Amino acid sequence: MEDISQNPVLIQAKGLSKRYGEFVAVAGIDFEVKKGESFGFLGPNGAGKSTTMRIIAATLNRSSGEITILGKDPEKYGPEIKAHLGVVPQTDNLDNNLTVEENLFVYGRYFGLSKKFINGKIEELLDFAQLVEKRSVKVETLSGGMKRRLTIARALVSEPEILMLDEPTTGLDPQARHILWDRLFRLKEQGVTLLITTHYMDEAEQLCDRLMVMDKGSIMAEDSPAGLIKKYSTREVLEVRFGSDRNATIAPELQKLVERIEVLPDRILMYADDGEVILHLLKEKGMHPITSLVRRSSLEDVFLRLTGRTLID
């Protein structure tokens, strides 16, 4: 058997697909995740991200195609693969009957770890998750952000090779999100391979070295966040509003000024390398928007370009 600790490619998928009857959840995708990389699946709800994650986590069988995790097929070597994964599901599934530290302890036992090892680890994880003062508190009394941090800490008890996070900050307030991002960034610095699904572009930009943009079970594009923006968008975007009744009628005029525009219900996005120049040009031509904003292109623009839709419809 090959030495999986030395293999730089931890996950490899070819033509991976999952069908439920007629419905195709994952439509024959190829991808690779390397050791130490922070890899993201970006896409709207229903894109096939969570299904792909469950196949990787060896809790769902694929319909066709090939996949290896740490060099092994998850359908044949489920426990061997799961032994090296830390899984943070979309909804927290902590044991509400137990306290914070008991949740960590019991979970460590599921990995066959010794009591002594886990007890040492608990101190480290409580500190990491900023839950030292809550150690003896029952889980049900924790806030959403605390539960999320505890779920992540729990996934780390076995020092996994790959940490999988399914929509890690959905439902959290901005402050809780930033604390979580900071914790995840520290893990990344320690060389933990991160696998993240998200429909938040800011999260994808913050945390991921490389992204796979998914929609309707297929891969639309794959690159670093900056690479995707460079490839599929301009440097800047000028957002203009002319009022909801005028946006559509003025759009053909605007189209003549830039390479690409997107007409959204409430505003028009004009793609250009220098937004200020275009804004100036608009005013020169006597087109005065009610509001205007020049910003840098984001992954949202990439997604819009690739699918014609916004990430959160």
Next chain:
Amino acid sequence: MSNNLRQGSLHIVNVSRIRKRGALSISEGRIRVMIKWFWSNLAAAALSPTLYLLSIGIGVGKLINTHSGGVDGVKYLTFLAPALLATAAIQNAMDEAVFPTLDGFKWSKSFFAMNATPISSSQIADGILIAALVRTFFSVTIYGCTIYFFGGFSSLRGWLAIPTALFAGAAFGAFILGIAAATNNDDSFFMILGRFVMMPLFLFSGTFYQLATMPFYLRWIGWISPLWHATELSRYFTYGHRLSGVMVLVHAGFLIAMFIFGLHNARKQFTKRLSK
């Protein structure tokens, strides 16, 4: 994170150890939860038998002993004790199989967290059953002590009712575990289980009188009831209730078959639901 050196799961997680002991880790977690309810579990384990023994064992027993000199050649409490113990075992095993299973699949979804670890779905089912039997053993032992205190065991053989009851608990617990794992609608499940399974089992399994006393058309309930089979075996062991060798095998065989089928089905249902 502190400065502790990270060794990595490749060095600290031993899969072959988990293959051997995974189910016990699940039980350990469950028992930890049970311990939190230790005093209420203890009170429930001791209070209910005391009330039963006072009212039926002693009260009704006195009436029966006075008028007909007991049942099956022994005093009423000795006749009743094996059935009460088997009932308690079945009830305890059922509670501990049903509640954690509905919680694990539906309420807290903690089984899905377990399933993300190297522990297999079958081991989760096994672990829940083992924990249920630990609790059952605890309750039945307390029940046995209470019966002993009330003079229900005519000899030391009386204590054999405890392992026999545990055997019944294992069979019924395994059977109900698979059914609970396949259940989505928990409200009607509890209603059906309580009213249409537990109550008839308790009343028509030769608990308070011998099954042969019942009209023939009602005896079938006893025949398919693990409680009747366990009670018959237990009476045979504890005070020498007359049973042919064939019937001993039939009763034991019924419980063994129920256990094997139950556990097989439970493992299958756990695997099915966790891989949906």
